[in-house]
Amino acid sequence: xxxxxxxxTLKNGLRFxxxxxxxxxxxxxxxxxxxxxxxxDPGKTGFAHLFEHLMFGGSxxxxxxxxPLLMAGGENNAFTTNDLTNYYIQxxxxxIETACWLESDRxxxxxxxxxxxxxxxxxxxxxxxxxxxxxxxxxxxxxxxELAYKQHPYRWMTIGQELSHIENAKLADVKAFFFKHYCPxxxxxxxxGNIQTDKALALAEKWFGNIPAGEKYIRQLPAEPxxxxxxxxxxxxxxxxxxxxxxxxxxxxxxxxxxxxxxIGELLGGGGSSRLYQTLVKEKKLFSNIECxxxxxxxxxxxxxxxxxxxxxxxxxxxxxxxxxxxxxxxKVIGEKELMKVKNKTESAILFEDMSLMNRASNLAMxxxxxxxxxxxxxxxxxxxxxxxxxRDLSASIFDEKNSNSLFYxxxx
Amino acid sequence: MLNRKTAPExxxxxxxxxxxxxxxxxxxxxxxEVYLVDMGTVDTLMMNVVFYAGNCFESENLVAAAxxxxxxxxxxxxxxxxxxxFFEYYGAYLNRQSGHETAELTLHCMKKHFAELLPVVSELIxxxxxxxxxxxxxxxxxxxxxxxxxxxxxxxxxxxIDTYLFGPxxxxxxxxxxxxxxxxxxxxxxxxxxxFYLGGRCVIFIAGxxxxxxxxxxxxxxxxxxxxxxxxxxxxxxxxxxxxxxxYRITNDPDSVQGAIRIARNFPNRxxxxxxxxxxxxxxxxGFFGSRLMANIREDKGYxxxxxxxxxxxxxxxxxxxxxxxxxxVTEETIREVYLEMKNLCExxxxxxxxxxxxxxxxxxxxxxxxxxxxxxxxxxxxxxxDLTEDYFYRGIETIKNIQSTDLQELANKYLKAAxxxxxxxx
Numbered sequence: 001x002x003x004x005x006x007x008x009t010l011k012n013g014l015r016f017x018x019x020x021x022x023x024x025x026x027x028x029x030x031x032x033x034x035x036x037x038x039x040x041d042p043g044k045t046g047f048a049h050l051f052e053h054l055m056f057g058g059s060x061x062x063x064x065x066x067x068p069l070l071m072a073g074g075e076n077n078a079f080t081t082n083d084l085t086n087y088y089i090q091x092x093x094x095x096i097e098t099a100c101w102l103e104s105d106r107x108x109x110x111x112x113x114x115x116x117x118x119x120x121x122x123x124x125x126x127x128x129x130x131x132x133x134x135x136x137x138x139x140x141x142x143x144x145x146e147l148a149y150k151q152h153p154y155r156w157m158t159i160g161q162e163l164s165h166i167e168n169a170k171l172a173d174v175k176a177f178f179f180k181h182y183c184p185x186x187x188x189x190x191x192x193g194n195i196q197t198d199k200a201l202a203l204a205e206k207w208f209g210n211i212p213a214g215e216k217y218i219r220q221l222p223a224e225p226x227x228x229x230x231x232x233x234x235x236x237x238x239x240x241x242x243x244x245x246x247x248x249x250x251x252x253x254x255x256x257x258x259x260x261x262x263x264i265g266e267l268l269g270g271g272g273s274s275r276l277y278q279t280l281v282k283e284k285k286l287f288s289n290i291e292c293x294x295x296x297x298x299x300x301x302x303x304x305x306x307x308x309x310x311x312x313x314x315x316x317x318x319x320x321x322x323x324x325x326x327x328x329x330x331x332k333v334i335g336e337k338e339l340m341k342v343k344n345k346t347e348s349a350i351l352f353e354d355m356s357l358m359n360r361a362s363n364l365a366m367x368x369x370x371x372x373x374x375x376x377x378x379x380x381x382x383x384x385x386x387x388x389x390x391x392r393d394l395s396a397s398i399f400d401e402k403n404s405n406s407l408f409y410x411x412x413x
Numbered sequence: 414m415l416n417r418k419t420a421p422e423x424x425x426x427x428x429x430x431x432x433x434x435x436x437x438x439x440x441x442x443x444x445x446e447v448y449l450v451d452m453g454t455v456d457t458l459m460m461n462v463v464f465y466a467g468n469c470f471e472s473e474n475l476v477a478a479a480x481x482x483x484x485x486x487x488x489x490x491x492x493x494x495x496x497x498x499f500f501e502y503y504g505a506y507l508n509r510q511s512g513h514e515t516a517e518l519t520l521h522c523m524k525k526h527f528a529e530l531l532p533v534v535s536e537l538i539x540x541x542x543x544x545x546x547x548x549x550x551x552x553x554x555x556x557x558x559x560x561x562x563x564x565x566x567x568x569x570x571x572x573x574i575d576t577y578l579f580g581p582x583x584x585x586x587x588x589x590x591x592x593x594x595x596x597x598x599x600x601x602x603x604x605x606x607x608x609f610y611l612g613g614r615c616v617i618f619i620a621g622x623x624x625x626x627x628x629x630x631x632x633x634x635x636x637x638x639x640x641x642x643x644x645x646x647x648x649x650x651x652x653x654x655x656x657x658x659x660x661y662r663i664t665n666d667p668d669s670v671q672g673a674i675r676i677a678r679n680f681p682n683r684x685x686x687x688x689x690x691x692x693x694x695x696x697x698x699x700g701f702f703g704s705r706l707m708a709n710i711r712e713d714k715g716y717x718x719x720x721x722x723x724x725x726x727x728x729x730x731x732x733x734x735x736x737x738x739x740x741x742x743v744t745e746e747t748i749r750e751v752y753l754e755m756k757n758l759c760e761x762x763x764x765x766x767x768x769x770x771x772x773x774x775x776x777x778x779x780x781x782x783x784x785x786x787x788x789x790x791x792x793x794x795x796x797x798x799x800d801l802t803e804d805y806f807y808r809g810i811e812t813i814k815n816i817q818s819t820d821l822q823e824l825a826n827k828y829l830k831a832a833x834x835x836x837x838x839x840x
Contacts, residue, residue, distance in 0.1 A: 001455060001456075023454045024784050024785075025429075025780055025784065026780065026781050026784055060417075061417040061418050062417070062418075066702070066703045067703070067770060068420045070703050070770045070771075070773065070774040071420075071423065071769070071770045071773050071774075072420075072423045072426070072773065072777065073423075073426030073429075073773045073774060073776060073777015073778070073780065074774075074777060075701070075702075075774070075777075075778055075781070077702075090781055091777055091781075092424070092426055092429065092777050092780055092781075094423070094424040095423045095424060095426075095777075097421040097422075097423075098420060098421055098423055100421075101417070101420060101421050104417075105417055108417070118715070119712060119713065119714070119715040120715070121715070122714075122715025122716070123711055123712075123715045123717070123718055124718075125715075125740075126671070126715070126716065126717050126718045126738070126739065126740055127718035129670045129671050129738075129740065130671060130718050130738045133670050133671075134565075134566065134666075134669050134670050134671045134738070135564070135565050136561055136564040136565070137561075206415065207415070210415065238668070239561070239564070240557075240560040240561055240563075240564060241557055241560060241561065270501075271497060271501050272485070272493070272494075272496075272497030272501070273494060273497035273498035273501045278494055278497075281550070281554070282493070282494065282550060285550065285553075288553065288554040288557040288558065289554065289557075289558070308557060308561070310553065310557070311557070337502070340502070341498070341501055341502045344502060344503060344504035345501060345504045346504070347504055347523070348457075348503075348504025348505065348506075348522070348523050349504070351455060351456070351457055351523060352457055352521065354455065355455045355457060355785060355787075356785075357784070
């Protein structure tokens, strides 16, 4: 499916993309800021995400963000990753100007209220507890990142490395963060839905055009040195079952190996006919579940495998069984039909994802962040170019023992 | 100079005309009803094959869920791997869901592969064999998953509150145990399958830009199956026996840092005249991000990451449920504030401003919720499975547009009385 769009750059450097879809009565305004948890100070982690919460606490001219949006029949949300922060509003297309008014004012400046910071610190602490402390295996993602990354800021989680970093956040930090990252030079705005491009552009110029450009943030992050030896971490915790996690370093989202890597993840862990599930859950009965996934991160990322062991299975047996499956991908070329399967799954996944106007809007912004919005329409072709030889060669380099990080998570019950 | 202080002009969402795009109903040779929603611009399709085979119809716990799950575990000509490989080769997703009343197979696929996929969907329905070793794997894996879930306060709270509301023997209130999984056996599952799938009522919903020969395709693949046609299984709804005791504090994990809270009351089903009005009141109370519960307990006090209230999606009887996880040290305050918000709705009329905002928000989001063939088909499915007609949909819109704050206050006084609520915190 070809996604139509027009791209503009406003005088202040703001990138603005319009996608028309006249089959829907709705419109979406998506604002992406090129800042994520990787841009944080190691002593003040969790800040990009805490900041996302503060973006709903009122802006310089608009005390209440939520009320006027509801009145216009709209809904909104936001998310923060290690790489970026994304805000979106969906509302009836007639009322799109309300979304422009609200989003442009908070790009202009926040109201920086001490009260809002107080409350959102607490809310984020509860979010931290709900997702990572108050549940079994909740600390795994923290431990895996710390094991796999020694230099790069991907070593901490978006929610923050520890609660105290959030608890200690100061209003001065909030202001500094805002003026460094939240400006037209570091943002991409997408307007999508039942709108005309010329009218959309006029609205963008009216509401966003006179916001001071700000300074383009030049990212200078420490590169993660190549891992030279296998790493193993053993943990004992109050959980009901032993679990095994493995993380392998892979290329970035814009690396040419990305497409083959994504397909490898699908071959191993995507669905009931995937290799790890069929062999280790169904045939050998060593795991009660097993998954393989990655985050498609902007800087070199991780391919992860995780599973819970069937009670009575030893960690060594489970680890070896995974190793054997990875070895097969490294040493033998897979069949053309199996490769076609994961390509078909990818084609289908893209099509289903693009059904939603909200997804199309945020994806357009993300491809522009990756380098060019045009990539959105050439993505499938890049998957289709991957060969069985590419899969074998890339598997050999990813699943090198020296590139592995294993977390053996034992139940102490 | 641009005026950033004043909101731009808006069109009030209540002025929008909302339409539920039509469906086409056909009946197959064997009496199976099929509802077609032919719309959409992307070449993807969704098909829900619904059976009256939820846990309301089982005589042994977990049999309904196991029968539903095992529809992908093997037929006379294909084993589980071959079934999964077949659907995945075409990039299709065939999911199973088992609820209280109904159980489903749901197919999402690219339009170009639909005709090739249908014969195998049909085969799973008509020719599943339920292999012993597949059941053994299912039991073991589900028991392990349950062991992990039992460590989560939120999971425990969700199970217990349903038991309080509906009674431990009602299908809505019954929950699974390790021993129940041990007791599952092929004989019971096959009996259930024979009675409620092969001999049961089947209703099919298909949505998307449909192929021109859709009727022929469906009839060829499903019209000849030995299904029970349009007759609902004659099982009288189980009696709802709410428990007497209303307040509970449960310790599940001594090290936990949050309490999982549920505050709930029984509520009539969609056929009751108050149901749609209650959806408006609930919206104000705790139905979305800008609700009073969120504004007070999250955005003012910071006690929780999120708090929600909702009417549960059940056919026989609903419940009004308030659900949150709050810091252990503020759990009791959180519960107090929930009751305080109920009291406010009983004592103070909702202001005209808040009412108007609510109406615009509800209509605006409804417009978005109807955007696309799958969403429209989902609306029809909900109406049809609840024995409601199109009229219910339009009455709902009229209710939102016309309801007054006096109606809401009256409703609050009827349904938001603290004494009527079950109250549970799991630490």
